Amino acid sequence: MRFRIRAPSGTHTVTLDDNSTVNDLCLKITELTNLIEYDVKGGFPPQPLVLAELPSDTKLADTGYKFNGEQLIIASKEEPGVTQAKATASHSASMTNVPPSSTEQNSSQQKQSFAGKQSSTSSSSTTNANLPSLSRKPNDVESDPPTYEIPTRGGRMVLRVMPDDNSCLFRALSTVLLGPSLDGMTELRSIVAQVIASDPETYSEAVLQRAPDKYAEWIQRPESWGGYVDIKCIAEYLGTEVVGVDVKSGLITRYGEGAAMRAFVVYSGIHYDALAFVPDGCTAEETEFDTKQFPVDDEAYLEAAKGIAGMLKERNYFTDTAGMSIRCGVCGWTGNGEKAATKHAESTGHMDFQEG
Incomplete structure (x- = not known):
């Protein structure tokens, strides 16, 4: 064998x-x-x-x-x-159940790739492994995450903040789709690789911007970030709709439509977090009582997800990669927007950037 x-x-x-x-x-x-x-x-x-x-x-x-x-x-x-x-x-x-390592839980550098973009109109944002890494500005959301009351459902929607590492998407999806898992992120990366290998016509080199077998190999590395291609693969494979809510634009993107249940992730420009429902009588810290999947025909939870995104926008919990001020952590260069930073990275090899 x-x-x-x-x-x-x-x-x-x-x-x-x-x-x-x-x-x-x-x-x-x-x-x-x-x-x-x-x-x-x-x-x-x-x-x-x-x-x-x-x-x-x-x-x-x-x-x-x-x-x-x-x-x-x-x-x-x-x-x-x-x-x-x-x-x-x-x-x-x-x-x-082996919990994430302390390195994953407390990323000291708190970096997240520029890419990992949610938009299904741009495959380049999910497949270029050589884009620079960006440190987000500090924000109080992690210590004080927003909640949105749903009185008709007897509880509230809560943001579950994911660590700033290149696995934030897979960690968020593992949280809402797999729950407590031996190694949920590894499972999901393996699922993406299998789906792509089994359907090279849908997931062609033109879509992935690299050969399917190369992408399948790359995405299984723990340092490789994910994006819309990976959400689509996972949602369809597991038979659960995944709803991505964009903090800045409020855009709602559905993956794996046609399923009976749905889960929610929140996208803030270079980072993904998860949403969970906490019943009345439980504190937001009691994660063991979380509900993370909901009937697709129950719009109350979708409205709550939109409400959470609105609260996050008011608290500036998003990164405008097109126009933000960026500083190179290696040489001190400053510029505006992802394109300028990518150009600087290509010309110098510097990959460490901070949001200005």
């Missing part, structure tokens, strides 16, 4: 004999990843493979899981500093 392993260390192709056991697989994972403790998911959409509950001499063919031609997603459960020196025949592949 032949399959792929996708781990923090990279992607590996594995070939095992048909008589290989659970222990053989776990030793191979440790060999390739240097991990002793990890979680495993497989299939589409990825589901936990609870290998630790099986006898180690169980043949892979008898586990009930499919391996041949599949991709396994490996997520570390180890504390920083664990190395191959600890490797033994022991293994752990239990199903646990």
Whole structure:
């Protein structure tokens, strides 16, 4: 049998004999990843493979899981500093919800690519991996997110702020579509890659601005940002409508129309956040009571999403990439707008910019 392993260390192709056991697989994972403790998911959409509950001499063919031609997603459960020196025949592949790493949760540089644009009329905004990175101005929204009361539904809509990193879109979509997940962002990136690989006519080089196989490879990197192409792939694959609400323009964009349920993300120029409904009697901080998907025919939630966007606009929670003042964090150059910054980046190689 032949399959792929996708781990923090990279992607590996594995070939095992048909008589290989659970222990053989776990030793191979440790060999390739240097991990002793990890979680495993497989299939589409990825589901936990609870290998630790099986006898180690169980043949892979008898586990009930499919391996041949599949991709396994490996997520570390180890504390920083664990190395191959600890490797033994022991293994752990239990199903646990691994939270985002502290690096993802608290991005010290708080950078987000200029691209990641929501507009479905411009594919270049979602596929150019060499555009500069932009640091947003500080804003109090993260510490004091807006809420919008929906009295007829017994609660309120709340903004769930995503960290400023190149995965804000995938993190927001994972929040509203997958909920607590072993590695939701990795799952969604894998889904995009699979959809693009299976439909090269729709997702052609002209749309992606690179060969589909190259895009599929690129989008699975954790540092690659996403945009409308990726939202479309994910919404249609999971069968849930995703509504993008633009803070500056108020524009509503629907992806995956025709589904019974919908979820909301908010786009503020270079960043995506998620929306959730909190019932009366719960504080906004009690995220375990969040509802994040809603019937598509219930307009009350859509109006609430628009209301949240309006509040954010009043608080200047958006970035005007076309006309904003920008300063190069490398040489001090100043200019106005994304085009000027991109030109400066192309001529100098400088990729670190701050909103002026």
